Amino acid sequence: MNITSPDFKENARIALKDVGLQKALGNVKTGFPHKRATAMERLPEFDQLRDEARDLKNHIIEHLDLYLEAFEAKVLENGGHVHWCRTSEEAQKTILKICQEKNAKTVTKGKSMVTEEINLNEYLEANGVTPVETDLGEYILQLRGEHPSHIIAPAIHLNLEDVSETFHSHHHKPKSMDPAVLMQEAREELRNKFVAADVGITGANFLVAETGSSIIVTNEGNGDLTQILPKTHIVVTSIEKVVPTLEDMTLFLRLLARSATGQEFTVYNTLSTGPRQEGDQDGPEDYHVVLVDNGRSEMIASELREMLRCIRCAACMNHCPVYGAVGGHSYGWVYPGPMGSVLTPQMIGIEKGALLPNASTFCGKCESVCPVRIPLPKLMRYWRRNEFEKHLTPKTSRWGLGIWGFFAKRPALYRQLSKLSNATLRALSRKQARISKLPLARGWTEHRDMPAPSGKTFMQLWADKQQGQNKPQSEHYS
Amino acid sequence: MNTYKNQPVVGLFITCLADLYRPEVGFATIQLLEDAGCKVEVPSQQTCCGQPAFNTGDFKQSAAIARQTIEAFDGYQYVVAPSGSCISMLHHYPELFDEKDPWKKRAEDLKARAFEITSFLVDVLQHSLSPSTFNSSITYHDSCSGLRELGIKDQPRQLLTQVEGVEIKEMQESETCCGFGGTFCVKYPDISNRMxxxxTHNIVDAGATTLLGGDLGCLLNMAGKLQREGHDVDVRHVVEVLAGMTDQPALGETKSTVKAG
Structure with missing residues (x-):
């Protein structure tokens, strides 16, 4: 996948002018936040569950090695295999090796952001294995040669007409604008692929240490067919997904569905516990779990540790006004929105991801809706600090900040600077009380006027007032 | 300096934007505090809260400014500002110092004494306003830092209902960021412009004569946009209305359209 995060500003500019995208983004803004709010209202203990989930995740991260080893032991006991992969490359190779051992030509795939993260599809294709996405949104994107723009609604940037056009050109059937017809078309196309697949790859929303199970939650049921029909099931997931018990898992499921789509529970909650056992009606003969680290262990020891609580619900991006304006592709890599602005620099390097943690007003909405209370603005600020210390912050910002800081640390000089700025702005306004063009603040005046100061600085007027206590107050600030 | 003839002594943190753009906001804040029985002083060693440095990741510079602010307001029973954003920054000061650093404790101490004006009047002083009139419909923008870091939502509205003649017409998405975001508006001008x-779309839809808020950064941003789009909505800091000081023109206007009674 081509990383375009360094072009975030240009991506955003194009996105803001993209009429179709803007129409599609309108649906994010009105849909998800409203549904989440309604679901929350119906569960008075929602905030209490968030606290519990935060604390439990902290506990898990503290003892991550213990729970992962317990999980592994159970998977092995159940007859499955566990593969530990430090990097994307290790994970790619491990998965390809399993596919090759099975002589696999086609693999069906359930929706998985970790497989996006490790760029699995391109790798498999380059090595003669054809991946087939079975989640409807992912399937549409695969036909179009695109990547997800959202972590739970991958094709949210598209409108019905886009899907209609794509299906028409790939399925060679009459063009339809009826979602039900389009859905049926996708079903028919995918049905044969489900049956023909040699290997099924899914992600996992959670891993359960006490049973060695993985769980996926979907609203389409495609994941079930992906993992039950082929002879081999590979679960590709990341190390922070483990939870101690099934009961703990249900706590997160309750929060996940409500935070993500506003559902009380996702439609399909499918547990996989090892390969088919004697007497089982169905299930794979072979069950593999590929555990991807990809920088996460490092996060445990860093200030980004709290990010490992993330359960990938997408509430942060659904409520983010920046995401809502520019969409997920502008962020230029796999994870968009506030959670992506924290994760991406860790995974692709801060040099490439530098603009992302800056693309926030720190409005705090993301943190306020996070089901596991991740302080996202604080973590984005961590990256800004990292950039500043590595001298990645643009030179103009550094100079500006340096000059401003010089004055800000010298109160008497700062007074003079304010006084001068105040007088200059008032002069520029030419008694119109506002300025429509300001040479050094074009970013501001290109789009809006700059109201001019209404009088002298407060500090000047206050000093005058202190000197002439006897005069009536109104004389000093009119 | 803690008390003065049994009055609470408040150090006014004027904030850069009120100092530079809207001195009336400072005087209105002082009047509100004095009406509520406080003695107000304006420490001369204050400058900026340091937020631009903090949010750019320059923690060293932020810490230097934090120490200066802590010194400037040393000994005041309370520190009050007409801004949720700057007070939130003061609340971040403890993050700038290590556990063993003696400044950490002083930063915690300042945090405990620092309040945004509407929250101070309602939550700390539980004060009722002196009678005043403002014959206008208003809509209120909840600025992000005040709302989500300090819990300011009902306080300004509670005070506004005590002003004769004020009709509150809530806008849609009053809690959504206006796109100011400090340096964000000049670093990402296109996104900021969309936000x-x-x-302004929601403000105009609300159909109120006046837009009020508690942070000048946001207010300058929204006033500038409303004016560029040619909308006839006055923009003021909430303290101007609460203190009955609405004779001066609204932000970016040459004449006052709504007269105080």
């Missing part, structure tokens, strides 16, 4: 455009 403030969404905001």
């Amino acid at each position: 403030v455009g969404n905001k």
